[in-house]
Amino acid sequence: MRELSRLELAVLGLVSAGAPCTAYWIRRQFQRSPSSHFSGSAGAVYPAVGRLEKRGLLCTTTRRDGGRRKRLYRLTRNGEAALRAWLLPPLPVEDVAFSVDPVRTRVYYLGILSAEERQQFVEDALAQTRRHAAVVAADCDARRLGSDRMQYLGARGVLYETRARLRWLEELRRELEDAVL
Amino acid sequence: MRELSRLELAVLGLVSAGAPCTAYWIRRQFQRSPSSHFSGSAGAVYPAVGRLEKRGLLCTTTRRDGGRRKRLYRLTRNGEAALRAWLLPPLPVEDVAFSVDPVRTRVYYLGILSAEERQQFVEDALAQTRRHAAVVAADCDARRLGSDRMQYLGARGVLYETRARLRWLEELRRELEDAVL
DNA sequence: CCGCTCATGTAACTGGTTACATGATTTA
DNA sequence: TAAATCATGTAACCAGTTACATGAGCGG
Numbered sequence: 001m002r003e004l005s006r007l008e009l010a011v012l013g014l015v016s017a018g019a020p021c022t023a024y025w026i027r028r029q030f031q032r033s034p035s036s037h038f039s040g041s042a043g044a045v046y047p048a049v050g051r052l053e054k055r056g057l058l059c060t061t062t063r064r065d066g067g068r069r070k071r072l073y074r075l076t077r078n079g080e081a082a083l084r085a086w087l088l089p090p091l092p093v094e095d096v097a098f099s100v101d102p103v104r105t106r107v108y109y110l111g112i113l114s115a116e117e118r119q120q121f122v123e124d125a126l127a128q129t130r131r132h133a134a135v136v137a138a139d140c141d142a143r144r145l146g147s148d149r150m151q152y153l154g155a156r157g158v159l160y161e162t163r164a165r166l167r168w169l170e171e172l173r174r175e176l177e178d179a180v181l
Numbered sequence: 182m183r184e185l186s187r188l189e190l191a192v193l194g195l196v197s198a199g200a201p202c203t204a205y206w207i208r209r210q211f212q213r214s215p216s217s218h219f220s221g222s223a224g225a226v227y228p229a230v231g232r233l234e235k236r237g238l239l240c241t242t243t244r245r246d247g248g249r250r251k252r253l254y255r256l257t258r259n260g261e262a263a264l265r266a267w268l269l270p271p272l273p274v275e276d277v278a279f280s281v282d283p284v285r286t287r288v289y290y291l292g293i294l295s296a297e298e299r300q301q302f303v304e305d306a307l308a309q310t311r312r313h314a315a316v317v318a319a320d321c322d323a324r325r326l327g328s329d330r331m332q333y334l335g336a337r338g339v340l341y342e343t344r345a346r347l348r349w350l351e352e353l354r355r356e357l358e359d360a361v362l
Numbered sequence: 363c364c365g366c367t368c369a370t371g372t373a374a375c376t377g378g379t380t381a382c383a384t385g386a387t388t389t390a
Numbered sequence: 391t392a393a394a395t396c397a398t399g400t401a402a403c404c405a406g407t408t409a410c411a412t413g414a415g416c417g418g
Contacts, residue, residue: 002376005376005377005378006283006286007377007378008377009286010286013286013287013289013290016290016293017289017290017292022396022397022398023397023398023399024396024397024398025396025397027397028396034278035278035279035280036281037279037280037281038378039378039379039380041378041379041380041381042397042398042399042400043378043379043380043381043399043400043401044377044378044379046398046399046400047377047378047399047400048377048378051377065386066386066387067385067386067387068385068386068387068396068397069386069397069398070396070397070398071397071398080293083290083293084293084294086287087287087290087291087293087294087298087302088294088298088301088302089301089302089304089305090305090309091283091284091287091305091306091309093309095283095284096283096284096306096309096310096312096313097215097216097313097316098216098218098281098282098283099216099218099282099339099342099343100217100218100279100281101279101280101338101342102187102272102276102277102279103272103276103277103338104335104338104339105187105190105191105194106194106267106268106272107331107334107335107338108194108198108331108332108335109194109197109198109264109268109331110268110331110334111198111329111330111331112197112261112264112265112268113265113268113269117268117269120269120270121268121269121270123270124270124271124272125272125277128271128272128274128277129277131277132277132278135278148292149292149356150288150289150290150291150292151289153288153291153352153353153356154285154288154289156349156352156353157282157284157285157288157346157349157353158280158285160345160346160348160349160352161280161282161342161345161346161349162280163345164341164342164344164345165338165341165342167341168337168338168341168342171334171337171341172334172337172338175330175334183404186404186405186406188405188406189405203368203369203370204369204370204371205368205369205370206368206369208369209368219406220406220407220408222406222407222408222409223369223370223371223372224371224372224373224406224407224408224409225405225406225407227370227371227372228371228372228405228406229405229406232405246414247414247415248413248414248415249368249369249413249414249415250369250370250414251368251369251370252369252370
């Protein structure tokens with residue numbers, strides 16, 4: 001059996017947290033998160049829940065809510081087992097090593113810019129990352145007293161990461177200044 | 182004209198750094214990097230350089246090196262311009278906000294595990310991240326005195342990020358211990 | 363001579379993307 | 391009543407993935 005995609009796994013997790021829930025609700029969770037790399041597009045989520053249902057990891061009950069129909073999803077036994085298997089150690093190495101940062105990707109090639117342009121790049125990156133860090137911190141605070149502790153702790157991870165990026169950019173700025181002298 | 186994909190941009194950057202270079206060399210750079218999320222698979226890289234050439238951002242000269250043929254790539258004027266445009270401010274917001282961490286994705290759903298299992302998860306994540314941090318630090322050191330300063334500074338970014346993950350996991354462990362009491 | 367690295371590609375697949383289509387309900 | 395939100399989906403597209411195919415050169 002093919003491995004579950006990251007999206008499918010995330011959907012499984014969301015359903016476990018929010019069951020019974022609609023595919024639409026799942027989409028919104030992705031859209032609202034300030035840091036998910038999933039767009040939460042219908043074209044991704046609906047096929048994903050469909051695949052999970054066909055695999056027997058999700059089950060659905062169709063409810064008629066006025067003239068509006070809702071498909072409510074829940075985990076099956078197998079779904080819970082799959083979620084647990086994903087969560088239980090050991091973590092796959094490639095997941096530990098995985099890391100993408102579109103700002104960093106750019107930094108590797110900053111050499112082609114003039115010293116001045118490089119500085120502009122770093123200033124812009126710093127300013128924008130600071131703005132983003134504020135958003136993340138607010139999101140963190142919002143979840144702080146929420147019912148789902150893990151939601152808060154996950155958000156803390158985003159904050160740590162964002163602040164690390166900030167400190168790195170500050171080091172970068174210092175290094176580039178030194179190079180100019 | 183369609184936007185360039187992340188892979189295409191990264192390829193452009195690599196060619197700018199390593200020209201004249203082969204597609205094979207580009208693949209290896211991706212494969213060697215301890216943190217790229219690109220596999221450097223032939224099925225991605227060869228089509229990508231092909232697309233870039235068709236767009237007029239790369240040009241190629243075929244060299245015969247003994248009985249072995251090599252396609253050597255260089256940036257064209259337009260290629261350099263595209264690379265500069267990508268590097269120059271302002272950074273697109275979605276690139277600043279972008280962040281994925283397969284460990285964190287799991288943490289969000291740790292609630293379904295028992296307290297003991299949660300602790301096991303965190304211990305495993307910590308141990309593996311420490312190991313990874315050592316690899317990253319070594320990679321950083323290796324590039325430290327290399328010819329390409331930016332390569333080093335980029336690697337520093339990976340290190341900052343990895344260490345942030347470590348500190349976050351330590352906080353997570355403390356929080357989960359408190360919850361057990 | 364065997365197997366590894368260099369080197370270039372193709373084919374089948376798949377899981378995302380955007381954009382579109384439809385319709386009920388709520389709110390300004 | 392118009393617009394936003396809730397809700398479900400489909401279609402076209404595309405850029406990645408793995409796996410396969412081919413072949414030269416080189417070190418043991």
